[in-house]
Amino acid sequence: MExxxxxxxxxxxxxxxITTLLEELQINPLRVAVQLNQQIIKRDLHEGTPLxxxxxxxxxxxxAGGSS
Structure with a gap:
């Protein structure tokens, strides 16, 4: 599916x-936020959220960053 x-x-x-997509993209789920159809999905829901x-x-x- 696309x-x-x-x-x-x-x-x-x-x-x-969402979890399988992040794995395919080789993205650490602890370092990202995911917005699905304009709604932020909490990290603990990634595994159970079908695409x-x-x-x-x-x-x-x-x-990472900060002021100088």
Whole structure:
């Protein structure tokens, strides 16, 4: 099935969850926030949140930094 991840079309297997998508993308789930169809999904729900054809996801990476 096809989804949009950070503005790019991506094909994932049927039955994929947010967790499986992050694994495919080799992204550490502790370092990102995931927005699914304009709604932030809590990290503890990633494993049980199925993805559907046409979903739009934004994977937001946390950046370290500070003021100087």
């Amino acid at each position: 989804l949009t991840v950070n503005g790019k079309r991506r094909t994932v297997t049927d039955g994929a969850t 559907r054809a046409g979903d739009v996801l934004e994977v937001i990476t946390f950046m």
